[in-house]
Amino acid sequence: MPALATNTSAPDKDNALGLLPTWLAVTVLMGITLAFYHRLWLPGLVLIKREAFRFHLPIKQYFIERLGTGEFPQWFPYEALGRPFIGTAHAGVFHPFTTLYFFFSAPDAYRMSTLLSCLMAAMGSFALGRKMGFSHAAALVAGISFALSGYVVSLTEHITYLYPICALPVFCVTLEKALSQDWPWVVAPAAVWATVFLIGDLQTGYYYGFIALLWMVMRVPCPRLSACLRLMLVLALTVLLAGIQLGPSWAVYVHSQRAQPELFHEQALFGSTQPLRLVTMLAAPIAKDADPAVVARLFFGYAGGSGWGEGLYLGIPMIGLALVGAWYRRDLRMLVWLGVLTLLLSFGRWSGLYEVLYHVVPLWSAFRYPEKLISIVFFTAAMLAGAGLDALWARKGAPVLWLAMAILCTGTGLLLRSDAASAWTAASFRAPADLAHEVADSAGVAFLYSSAAALGVWLIHAGARRRWLSEVLFLSFLISLITLDLSRANLQAYHTASAELASFTPPLAEALRAQEGNVGPGHFRVVSTFELTLVVPQEIMQMLGFYGSVSVERRQALDVEHNAQFHLETLSPLLPGYSAQFATAMNKPMGFEALARFNVSYYIGRRYHLQGQRLARTLVSELPPYDLALLRNPVPVKPRAYLSLRPERAATPVDPVALLARPDFLSGDVDVIETSDATLPGPALSGSAVIERYAPEEVRVRVETPQPAVLILLDSFDKGWTATLESGLALPILRANALVRAVAVPAGTHVVTFFYQTPLLKAGATVSLVGCLLCTGLLTHAWWRHRHPAGPR
Numbered sequence: 001m002p003a004l005a006t007n008t009s010a011p012d013k014d015n016a017l018g019l020l021p022t023w024l025a026v027t028v029l030m031g032i033t034l035a036f037y038h039r040l041w042l043p044g045l046v047l048i049k050r051e052a053f054r055f056h057l058p059i060k061q062y063f064i065e066r067l068g069t070g071e072f073p074q075w076f077p078y079e080a081l082g083r084p085f086i087g088t089a090h091a092g093v094f095h096p097f098t099t100l101y102f103f104f105s106a107p108d109a110y111r112m113s114t115l116l117s118c119l120m121a122a123m124g125s126f127a128l129g130r131k132m133g134f135s136h137a138a139a140l141v142a143g144i145s146f147a148l149s150g151y152v153v154s155l156t157e158h159i160t161y162l163y164p165i166c167a168l169p170v171f172c173v174t175l176e177k178a179l180s181q182d183w184p185w186v187v188a189p190a191a192v193w194a195t196v197f198l199i200g201d202l203q204t205g206y207y208y209g210f211i212a213l214l215w216m217v218m219r220v221p222c223p224r225l226s227a228c229l230r231l232m233l234v235l236a237l238t239v240l241l242a243g244i245q246l247g248p249s250w251a252v253y254v255h256s257q258r259a260q261p262e263l264f265h266e267q268a269l270f271g272s273t274q275p276l277r278l279v280t281m282l283a284a285p286i287a288k289d290a291d292p293a294v295v296a297r298l299f300f301g302y303a304g305g306s307g308w309g310e311g312l313y314l315g316i317p318m319i320g321l322a323l324v325g326a327w328y329r330r331d332l333r334m335l336v337w338l339g340v341l342t343l344l345l346s347f348g349r350w351s352g353l354y355e356v357l358y359h360v361v362p363l364w365s366a367f368r369y370p371e372k373l374i375s376i377v378f379f380t381a382a383m384l385a386g387a388g389l390d391a392l393w394a395r396k397g398a399p400v401l402w403l404a405m406a407i408l409c410t411g412t413g414l415l416l417r418s419d420a421a422s423a424w425t426a427a428s429f430r431a432p433a434d435l436a437h438e439v440a441d442s443a444g445v446a447f448l449y450s451s452a453a454a455l456g457v458w459l460i461h462a463g464a465r466r467r468w469l470s471e472v473l474f475l476s477f478l479i480s481l482i483t484l485d486l487s488r489a490n491l492q493a494y495h496t497a498s499a500e501l502a503s504f505t506p507p508l509a510e511a512l513r514a515q516e517g518n519v520g521p522g523h524f525r526v527v528s529t530f531e532l533t534l535v536v537p538q539e540i541m542q543m544l545g546f547y548g549s550v551s552v553e554r555r556q557a558l559d560v561e562h563n564a565q566f567h568l569e570t571l572s573p574l575l576p577g578y579s580a581q582f583a584t585a586m587n588k589p590m591g592f593e594a595l596a597r598f599n600v601s602y603y604i605g606r607r608y609h610l611q612g613q614r615l616a617r618t619l620v621s622e623l624p625p626y627d628l629a630l631l632r633n634p635v636p637v638k639p640r641a642y643l644s645l646r647p648e649r650a651a652t653p654v655d656p657v658a659l660l661a662r663p664d665f666l667s668g669d670v671d672v673i674e675t676s677d678a679t680l681p682g683p684a685l686s687g688s689a690v691i692e693r694y695a696p697e698e699v700r701v702r703v704e705t706p707q708p709a710v711l712i713l714l715d716s717f718d719k720g721w722t723a724t725l726e727s728g729l730a731l732p733i734l735r736a737n738a739l740v741r742a743v744a745v746p747a748g749t750h751v752v753t754f755f756y757q758t759p760l761l762k763a764g765a766t767v768s769l770v771g772c773l774l775c776t777g778l779l780t781h782a783w784w785r786h787r788h789p790a791g792p793r
Contacts, residue, residue: 020475049547054559117167150284157495175189183233292547309374320457425439604630713741
């Protein structure tokens with residue numbers, strides 16, 4: 001079997017760093033992590049920021065509600081004309097964390113899964129450090145540095161992206177064993193890797209493959225056939241185990257805009273790391289009381305938000321230790337290469353390297369958010385910081401460098417707090433004077449804190465170098481300093497609030513219920529507009545801060561996916577992987593006429609819309625504290641199912657933009673049907689179409705028509721849907737109006753049933769079963785050989 005690279009600078013085992021008991025190191029690490037993330041286990045709280053509140057809670061609630069009625073959810077009707085529920089991956093239906101939602105409320109289950117991920121990050125880093133020859137103390141520092149780092153803390157808003165990076169140390173530990181020990185160890189990294197796909201982060205799962213390849217090349221001195229075969233077996237088992245998710249996701253991908261790199265290019269580069277943001281790795285927080293969206297737009301060039309991750313803080317102590325570890329532990333050069341490469345790639349549009357891979361590497365173009373790669377930088381920095389601790393105790397590195405950094409940070413901090421710095425900031429970034437002053441002044445304060453941290457490391461290092469500090473004091477002081485420094489800057493990067501916020505019913509939802517009676521899918525759609533200007537009561541802003549206030553305001557506006565919790569459908573999209581046609585249509589603002597063609601009956605927006613006489617008459621309800629108004633669409637709305645008054649045949653795919661510009665389409669007269677058939681039923685001069693049953697995966701429509709007609713159902717055209725008559729005769733489903741479904745119905749009275757089954761779900765489940773059997777066989781064989789070793793003959 002291949003021999004892994006050995007540690008050429010192992011710590012001295014005859015000191016406290018080497019003799020620190022494992023149980024004590026683990027206890028300290030668990031205690032610090034639990035203390036930092038205390039709001040994840042204290043009762044009565046909910047994670048309030050962005051996707052944690054508006055996406056995961058409604059999605060999981062929908063999943064549990066459907067299972068509670070004895071149905072397995074495969075279709076999600078509450079956004080974008082309907083979307084595949086399993087194929088879009090982010091629901092994470094098959095991940096082990098889903099079991100938590102059977103025993104706890106959705107907010108508590110989400111917090112629990114988030115806490116378990118953070119604990120896994122800490123313990124995985126500790127185990128990897130020990131595997132790489134770190135002392136217990138150094139492994140402890142690696143665990144603290146990673147679990148409390150800014151990017152990991154920021155990702156608590158999105159478990160789909162948090163879990164994969166927290167699992168990375170565990171994956172690397174198991175990969176080390178798979179490459180160096182008995183063959184059955186290949187099951188361990190495959191299982192970890194598969195869970196990354198199962199939670200829905202196909203992008204990071206894709207990156208895992210490159211990490212594994214680099215790990216094998218750099219950690220195995222001479223890449224041998226055995227190591228290559230082991231890695232290929234790990235990959236094969238991973239694909240098999242995750243087949244139940246990969247199959248449906250592939251079916252969605254091949255029909256989405258992501259499969260067309262020329263169309264997806266701009267979105268793929270969305271979420272690139274602006275190089276100027278790297279300053280916040282050294283000093284943070286900056287402008288914490290300002291509007292993050294405004295700061296991001298003026299200072300970092302983000303047009304549509306506040307950057308993908310809220311915090312990038314690592315701190316001078318952690319970065320300094322990482323540099324020391326990289327310099328003196330040459331056997332860890334793989335971590336250095338991995339960190340540098342992913343940092344360059346995370347720049348996205350600001351880095352030519354990402355563009356090259358986008359056009360050259362297969363499937364690289366299918367993903368967006370290059371900034372996600374920076375999480376790997378944080379992982380490598382944390383591991384190298386652990387190695388740096390051992391080097392410091394071994395009297396390596398010059399203490400004067402820490403003093404120089406403290407002086408540099410002090411000078412930078414004092415300079416930034418000057419009036420000249422504020423004036424330069426305002427002029428350079430064209431920012432308002434008060435905002436420029438807040439940014440410059442807060443950056444100055446942050447650098448002064450970093451100066452104090454660097455000065456603290458200098459004192460600790462100098463004391464240890466001269467043996468003025470014992471091993472215990474050296475370790476205690478340094479761990480305390482790193483923990484306090486990371487906590488000071490990063491504790492605010494995960495946001496919680498009272499759990500009552502996850503359960504209140506917005507007044508506009510009550511108004512819709514009063515208007516429509518029993519709301520539910522299949523009746524009408526709502527569109528809620530988003531504007532950058534935030535309007536909330538002052539007490540909400542003071543209590544919840546910016547991100548919490550945005551979440552409450554979006555819930556009041558029934559924005560996606562909050563609408564799903566009240567069984568209201570919206571035209572707006574949130575789940576990834578929608579079709580190129582839908583993306584093209586949504587890129588152009590739709591007027592009320594276009595919205596009416598897709599069954600949008602209500603509109604939620606700012607109250608300034610009431611200034612127009614046309615809309616003032618359509619007011620249903622308003623919410624002055626949030627400047628929101630619920631309006632009825634002033635244009636007659638098409639029903640969910642109807643017989644086409646003028647079907648028009650199109651032999652080629654329809655351009656949604658051109659269609660939305662046609663007056664005869666906006667007036668409701670014409671429906672454009674994509675079909676290769678030479679004939680198409682004519683206008684439905686009479687007849688009716690009535691929905692008898694509307695469930696997410698089954699829609700039954702009763703049609704009465706004296707002549708053949710085209711039935712239009714204003715739900716998404718998607719693979720997996722079939723249509724049959726009451727006799728069992730299958731009807732081809734045609735794409736209508738670029739986005740929705742249509743079938744040609746013969747004359748007479750008929751019941752047309754639309755039924756949905758997730759494409760490749762059964763095939764993927766079969767593949768996963770095969771993977772489980774293979775893994776079980778490998779483990780059983782290893783157990784049998786261990787229990788019954790072959791004796792001498």
